[in-house]
Amino acid sequence: MGDRKFIIALVLLLVVYVWYEVNRPTPEDWSLTFHHESTEPFGAEAMQQLMAPMFSSEITNAYKTLYELYEEDSLQANNLILAAGIGFDEDDTELILNQVEKGRTIFMSALGYGGVLADTFGLESMFEDPLGLKTPEQIEADLSGETTTRVTFDADGKRFSVAYPALGATNSFEPFESDSLEVLAYNDEDRPVLVRYKNNGQLILSTLPLSFTNYFTLLEETTALTEAQLMLIPQDEPLIRNQYYHLGRLESGTPFRVLLSNDSLRWALYLVLLGVLVFFVIQSKREQRIIPVITPLSNLTLEFVRTLGRLYYRQSDHSNLSHKRVLYWKEFVRNHYNLPTAKLDEEFIDELSKKSGRSKENIKVLVRYINTVETDQEVSASLLLQFEKELNEFYGIE
Numbered sequence: 001m002g003d004r005k006f007i008i009a010l011v012l013l014l015v016v017y018v019w020y021e022v023n024r025p026t027p028e029d030w031s032l033t034f035h036h037e038s039t040e041p042f043g044a045e046a047m048q049q050l051m052a053p054m055f056s057s058e059i060t061n062a063y064k065t066l067y068e069l070y071e072e073d074s075l076q077a078n079n080l081i082l083a084a085g086i087g088f089d090e091d092d093t094e095l096i097l098n099q100v101e102k103g104r105t106i107f108m109s110a111l112g113y114g115g116v117l118a119d120t121f122g123l124e125s126m127f128e129d130p131l132g133l134k135t136p137e138q139i140e141a142d143l144s145g146e147t148t149t150r151v152t153f154d155a156d157g158k159r160f161s162v163a164y165p166a167l168g169a170t171n172s173f174e175p176f177e178s179d180s181l182e183v184l185a186y187n188d189e190d191r192p193v194l195v196r197y198k199n200n201g202q203l204i205l206s207t208l209p210l211s212f213t214n215y216f217t218l219l220e221e222t223t224a225l226t227e228a229q230l231m232l233i234p235q236d237e238p239l240i241r242n243q244y245y246h247l248g249r250l251e252s253g254t255p256f257r258v259l260l261s262n263d264s265l266r267w268a269l270y271l272v273l274l275g276v277l278v279f280f281v282i283q284s285k286r287e288q289r290i291i292p293v294i295t296p297l298s299n300l301t302l303e304f305v306r307t308l309g310r311l312y313y314r315q316s317d318h319s320n321l322s323h324k325r326v327l328y329w330k331e332f333v334r335n336h337y338n339l340p341t342a343k344l345d346e347e348f349i350d351e352l353s354k355k356s357g358r359s360k361e362n363i364k365v366l367v368r369y370i371n372t373v374e375t376d377q378e379v380s381a382s383l384l385l386q387f388e389k390e391l392n393e394f395y396g397i398e
Contacts, residue, residue, distance in 0.1 A: 010275040017271055030139045032131060032213075034082040034246050036061050039214065042131075044082065046217040048241070051230060057238045063249045066095055066106075069240060077238035078105040082209050083246040085127075087115030100201040105233050109206035111171050121181055121197065124174040125207055130167045142167040143215070151193060151208070153228050155184035162225045168216050169193065171207040184232070185225075194229065204232055318379040322387055326370050329391060344370065358394055366390045 029040045036048040051059055060077070062069060069075050079099075086108055088096065093116040096106055112127030131139065142165065149169040152161045172191035184204070185194035197203040206229060216222045233239060330341035337355040339348065344367045353360045369387045373379060379387075 007279075010279070014268060014271055014275070017268060028136055028140070030131065030136050032084060032210075032246075034209070034213065034243065036241060036243070041215040042210070042213040044212055044214065044217075046214040047212045047226065047230075050217060050223075050227065051239075054227075054230060055233075055235045055239055057236055059239050059241055061241045061243060063244045063247065064242070065244055066092060066099075066242070069242070070095060070099055075238075075240065076104075077240045078233055079107065079240050079242050080233065081106070081108045081110075081242045081245050082212055083108075083110045084129075084209070085112045085114070086110040086117070086245060087113065088117040090116045093117045093120055096203060097199070100197065100199050100203050103201040105202050105204070105237070107204045107206070107229075107233055109209040109212060109229075111207065111209060113205065113207075121195075122176055122178060123181075123195075123205070124176075126172050126174060126191070128170045130170045130210070139167065150188040151185055151225060152187075153185045153194070153225055155182075155194075155196070155228075155232070158228060160224060160228075162222050164211075164216070164222055168210045168222070169208055173205075173207060196232070202232075204229075318381055318384045319376075322373040322379045322384050325387065325391060326373055329370070329394075332395075356394070362390070362393060366394055 030042060031040065032042045033040065034042070034044045036044050039045050048059075064073070066079065069077075069079070096117065097120075099106060111129060112125045113123055114125075118125070130142075134142070145165065147166040148163040149166050150161050150163050151169055153159065169187060172187055172189070172193045173195065175191060180197055182196045182198070183192045183194070184196055185206075185208075186192050193208055194204070194206045196205075208225075208229075210216055211222060211226050211229065217226045333339050333341055333352065337352060339351055339355070341348075349360055349363050349367060352358070353363050356363075369383075369390055372383070373387060
């Protein structure tokens with residue numbers, strides 16, 4: 001009955017908690033995800049909807065490395081990558097440049113670049129995390145503030161400027177001189193924010209990943225730049241929206257991913273697990289398993305000898321009983337102490353004393369009685385009783 005009350009109370013507590021979490025005002029989530037299904041300010045569902053009518057070919061969302069997509073899956077498609085930071089090693093850089101040479105377009109947008117890819121083109125990016133340790137209130141204040149950064153787009157016959165809230169366009173490349181790179185956009189400090197490398201295909205690098213998030217895609221002043229950047233990717237070719245470099249392999253995550261991704265459901269799951277743990281702890285203390293009483297095994301040989309001895313004693317057959325007692329004693333010594341009993345001399349007495357823990361004097365007296373029993377034809381009742389006393393002392397029987 002007590003267990004049922006505990007479970008009912010736990011379920012009611014869980015229901016109340018879930019109801020409270022579901023109905024309480026949800027604070028704005030300003031985490032940077034770039035996820036194509038996220039409706040949070042820095043998710044990318046709006047960009048996904050913006051791209052749909054722009055591209056005549058299929059747009060595929062993937063969570064794999066470029067090597068897996070191009071070498072293992074042999075996909076023939078362009079790639080769009082959004083991430084907080086990008087750093088490719090020598091093998092990845094070689095793969096990217098080979099795909100560009102084959103006519104692919106690879107568009108990357110990140111707050112900062114490093115590794116061999118950046119070194120290959122001599123690019124240094126001024127990295128600053130615009131979100132950093134800011135609170136949601138500080139982020140909202142920065143986005144609604146008067147401080148702006150103007151970004152000018154100048155490529156493929158288009159030229160226009162947009163004013164970004166400073167938080168959305170804080171990063172840029174260091175100025176450079178290169179014959180292989182073309183500057184497509186720059187900020188009001190004439191620092192490049194969008195560059196392109198062409199070789200049959202094209203590699204496009206942007207330092208404005210926030211421009212592809214819901215907030216800036218839907219912001220009337222900045223939508224034009226989001227659209228202009230996407231238009232740099234051929235619209236009649238297959239496109240892979242690769243989210244591996246920011247989110248990892250979501251498709252191979254834990255089965256609890258859906259629960260853990262929602263604050264209310266996540267804490268409800270934690271509450272259930274905690275309740276189950278408390279339940280088992282309480283039950284383990286209340287209902288400990290009964291420890292059975294184990295009766296020590298009795299010495300069946302001695303019990304048998306005693307029973308047989310009582311039988312012979314009642315029949316007054318002292319001689320036969322004493323001989324039987326000698327035989328059982330010798331068998332006991334051979335089995336328990338691994339000593340031969342053919343010759344009961346001084347050496348035997350010493351060894352038996354060491355192995356049994358009995359004194360040599362007691363064993364000598366016992367051996368003397370044994371010799372008497374084995375040589376005499378008749379054994380008196382008094383001799384039998386004294387012999388029995390010595391045997392019991394040897395066996396440790398009181």
